[in-house]
Amino acid sequence: MQEERRLAVLRAIVEDYVATDEPVGSKALVERHHLNVSPATIRNDMAALEDEGYLTQPHTSAGRVPTDKGYRLFVDRLSTVKPTTAAERRAISSFLDGAVDLDDVIHRSVRVLAQLTRQVAVVQYPTLSRSTVRHVEVVALTPTRLLLVLILSTGRVEQRHVELEAELGEADLAALRSRVNLAATGEMIADAAAALDALARAADGGPEPASATRLVVETLVEAMSDHRSDERVVVGGTANLARFGDSFDTSIRPLLEALEEQVVLLKLLGEATSGGAVTVRIGAEGPYEELAATSVVATGYGPDDALAALGIVGPTRMDYPGTMAAVRAVARYVSRILDES
Amino acid sequence: MQEERRLAVLRAIVEDYVATDEPVGSKALVERHHLNVSPATIRNDMAALEDEGYLTQPHTSAGRVPTDKGYRLFVDRLSTVKPTTAAERRAISSFLDGAVDLDDVIHRSVRVLAQLTRQVAVVQYPTLSRSTVRHVEVVALTPTRLLLVLILSTGRVEQRHVELEAELGEADLAALRSRVNLAATGEMIADAAAALDALARAADGGPEPASATRLVVETLVEAMSDHRSDERVVVGGTANLARFGDSFDTSIRPLLEALEEQVVLLKLLGEATSGGAVTVRIGAEGPYEELAATSVVATGYGPDDALAALGIVGPTRMDYPGTMAAVRAVARYVSRILDES
DNA sequence: CATTGGCACTCCCCGAAGTGGAGTGCCAGA
DNA sequence: TCTGGCACTCCACTTCGGGGAGTGCCAATG
Numbered sequence: 135m136q137e138e139r140r141l142a143v144l145r146a147i148v149e150d151y152v153a154t155d156e157p158v159g160s161k162a163l164v165e166r167h168h169l170n171v172s173p174a175t176i177r178n179d180m181a182a183l184e185d186e187g188y189l190t191q192p193h194t195s196a197g198r199v200p201t202d203k204g205y206r207l208f209v210d211r212l213s214t215v216k217p218t219t220a221a222e223r224r225a226i227s228s229f230l231d232g233a234v235d236l237d238d239v240i241h242r243s244v245r246v247l248a249q250l251t252r253q254v255a256v257v258q259y260p261t262l263s264r265s266t267v268r269h270v271e272v273v274a275l276t277p278t279r280l281l282l283v284l285i286l287s288t289g290r291v292e293q294r295h296v297e298l299e300a301e302l303g304e305a306d307l308a309a310l311r312s313r314v315n316l317a318a319t320g321e322m323i324a325d326a327a328a329a330l331d332a333l334a335r336a337a338d339g340g341p342e343p344a345s346a347t348r349l350v351v352e353t354l355v356e357a358m359s360d361h362r363s364d365e366r367v368v369v370g371g372t373a374n375l376a377r378f379g380d381s382f383d384t385s386i387r388p389l390l391e392a393l394e395e396q397v398v399l400l401k402l403l404g405e406a407t408s409g410g411a412v413t414v415r416i417g418a419e420g421p422y423e424e425l426a427a428t429s430v431v432a433t434g435y436g437p438d439d440a441l442a443a444l445g446i447v448g449p450t451r452m453d454y455p456g457t458m459a460a461v462r463a464v465a466r467y468v469s470r471i472l473d474e475s
Numbered sequence: 476m477q478e479e480r481r482l483a484v485l486r487a488i489v490e491d492y493v494a495t496d497e498p499v500g501s502k503a504l505v506e507r508h509h510l511n512v513s514p515a516t517i518r519n520d521m522a523a524l525e526d527e528g529y530l531t532q533p534h535t536s537a538g539r540v541p542t543d544k545g546y547r548l549f550v551d552r553l554s555t556v557k558p559t560t561a562a563e564r565r566a567i568s569s570f571l572d573g574a575v576d577l578d579d580v581i582h583r584s585v586r587v588l589a590q591l592t593r594q595v596a597v598v599q600y601p602t603l604s605r606s607t608v609r610h611v612e613v614v615a616l617t618p619t620r621l622l623l624v625l626i627l628s629t630g631r632v633e634q635r636h637v638e639l640e641a642e643l644g645e646a647d648l649a650a651l652r653s654r655v656n657l658a659a660t661g662e663m664i665a666d667a668a669a670a671l672d673a674l675a676r677a678a679d680g681g682p683e684p685a686s687a688t689r690l691v692v693e694t695l696v697e698a699m700s701d702h703r704s705d706e707r708v709v710v711g712g713t714a715n716l717a718r719f720g721d722s723f724d725t726s727i728r729p730l731l732e733a734l735e736e737q738v739v740l741l742k743l744l745g746e747a748t749s750g751g752a753v754t755v756r757i758g759a760e761g762p763y764e765e766l767a768a769t770s771v772v773a774t775g776y777g778p779d780d781a782l783a784a785l786g787i788v789g790p791t792r793m794d795y796p797g798t799m800a801a802v803r804a805v806a807r808y809v810s811r812i813l814d815e816s
Numbered sequence: 817c818a819t820t821g822g823c824a825c826t827c828c829c830c831g832a833a834g835t836g837g838a839g840t841g842c843c844a845g846a
Numbered sequence: 847t848c849t850g851g852c853a854c855t856c857c858a859c860t861t862c863g864g865g866g867a868g869t870g871c872c873a874a875t876g
Contacts, residue, residue, distance in 0.1 A: 172849050172850075177841075178841095178847095195855045234635065235634050268616065285634070293626070390716065394714050498868090502868080519870095534828070535869070
């Protein structure tokens with residue numbers, strides 16, 4: 135079947151090109167992969183694949199290079215899922231097992247991911263909106279100055295200061311603390327915010343000063359709805375950009391700039407928090423034309439893979455099967471750790 | 476005085492070279508700076524400066540370029556301290572004023588610093604050892620599982636989990652909480668750790684289960700002496716590396732690698748936390764030969780400028796006066812903010 | 817003795833020209 | 847439908863030479 139061989143040719147070209155970084159020609163192809171046909175036949179196939187838009191030549195009389203469309207077909211239909219090796223699994227667990235808190239888990243994840251894929255790794259902090267409130271602490275720093283600490287199920291901790299209008303006694307403080315916790319603890323962020331709001335309205339006749347309650351609740355609700363902090367993303371493995379070597383201006387510069395922009399990163403990762411599968415965005419498929427030479431491999435993690443996203447950013451010319459396997463493996467491991475703690 | 480003119484020549488060369496990125500020749504020098512002598516005279520001076528090791532030529536019959544030693548002299552004796560402009564001060568305050576918590580302050584600082592200096596900015600988290608304990612919170616997640624939250628004067632928050640051997644009642648928990656806070660709150664980290672240790676030893680006959688106290692104290696002390704978390708450093712402005720343009724392998728690659736290594740970064744910043752002055756390390760003066768082409772401009776911040784360090788890393792060929800001014804300005808502003816909160 | 821103009825010299829940069837080779841497209845034959 | 851052969855294309859690399867910026871040195875000058 136000729137159609138079948140053509141796909142085999144495409145796969146072979148992608149693999150060779152990824153491995154060697156050089157346009158691959160018909161002769162080299164038949165030698166490296168034992169296709170039992172002559173170079174001339176391959177040339178015909180390659181010409182056909184080029185017509186269909188899966189390949190290009192950097193210039194006439196050069197070998198072929200996959201296009202974005204070519205990579206896409208490869209990823210969707212041609213790549214065999216590479217199972218994670220034992221060594222990789224060992225690397226992941228030995229890296230992540232020592233983590234003491236959320237920050238630590240996130241930072242270690244970026245590191246493993248960067249190391250395994252040899253690409254730039256990106257990990258998003260757990261989204262506020264998917265968390266529940268584990269505990270709210272209210273501490274009096276001075277009689278009129280409170281410290282609020284909001285502890286979430288994901289391990290995230292938010293803290294805020296409140297300046298009171300009047301002094302708050304020890305007993306009032308304790309009452310406030312317990313009422314706030316009663317309302318919020320165990321609830322999803324959105325529900326907790328609503329419950330607190332109700333609490334503030336009911337407080338006008340309550341035991342402790344109403345203004346204190348109102349201030350505290352306001353601050354907490356604001357912290358809960360503070361989506362700015364959803365935007366936190368950790369990046370690692372930038373040194374891997376060094377491997378690009380050439381094509382500094384077309385690849386590295388825009389990528390470095392994108393990595394500085396958390397918003398951009400989130401957008402790149404964003405599409406990934408769904409369905410549990412690993413998402414691959416290849417080259418110009420994304421919204422940023424400066425990143426036409428880069429691909430994103432990402433997936434969600436956490437319960438339902440919907441807590442937040444994590445992945446890597448690299449050149450379109452990359453080892454997709456291996457990268458996808460690594461991304462998935464790390465995501466799973468992180469999910470498990472978060473689940474346990 | 477010839478000696479005086481020589482220094483003027485060195486200064487002029489440094490300034491021109493920084494501005495143009497090209498070896499500066501005798502003729503261009505007399506034109507741009509109104510030295511009232513002939514190019515030939517300048518040539519003599521340049522030859523002398525070269526003999527003394529302040530200049531080099533990339534090759535015979537090229538202009539002169541400052542050596543590390545030349546930059547050093549420039550920084551120590553020739554540069555006039557550039558006052559921060561109003562625009563810079565405005566940028567700093569508008570950037571930093573909106574910060575809600577420590578994380579936020581740190582991240583915003585890196586950003587301004589990177590933007591002002593157009594270099595890679597590095598900010599170290601406040602050192603544990605210089606902090607005092609603001610509050611310790613003990614929360615029962617389940618009857619046998621405690622969450623410890625350690626809040627420090629710098630705004631840092633550390634959290635740890637403890638798995639108890641036996642259930643702990645509400646009253647015991649409250650007692651434990653208040654005793655721990657009594658011992659630790661307000662103390663310097665080291666003193667707090669000592670006080671907690673004493674507490675644990677005294678607890679064997681105390682009211683609440685001794686094993687719980689011991690576990691909690693152990694965990695807290697460990698968190699307090701966890702210098703690993705002292706190693707946290709935030710990096711920003713990597714995109715500014717793009718300006719290096721050429722010399723990718725000699726400058727950017729090793730720098731990117733260094734930026735990944737927190738330990739290296741800390742070592743680079745390390746010498747800066749003292750004396751209040753801005754420290755400049757030029758090229759090969761540092762311990763890493765891969766970074767022979769980069770300089771570090773850093774200073775301490777916080778009370779006595781000893782809390783932690785902050786600064787920038789860039790090519791030896793940089794605008795030292797401007798960079799030093801920016802680093803100092805940001806450090807002062809950050810100190811002020813931390814002081815207020 | 818510092819300063820200056822003059823002059824020969826050095827070495828890089830840059831564009832032009834030439835060559836080798838890998839790879840292609842096409843065609844005619846099996 | 848596949849294959850070998852062949853002419854052709856175009857890049858990558860090297861070589862060569864001119865132009866020019868800049869230097870070092872020297873002899874003259876105040």
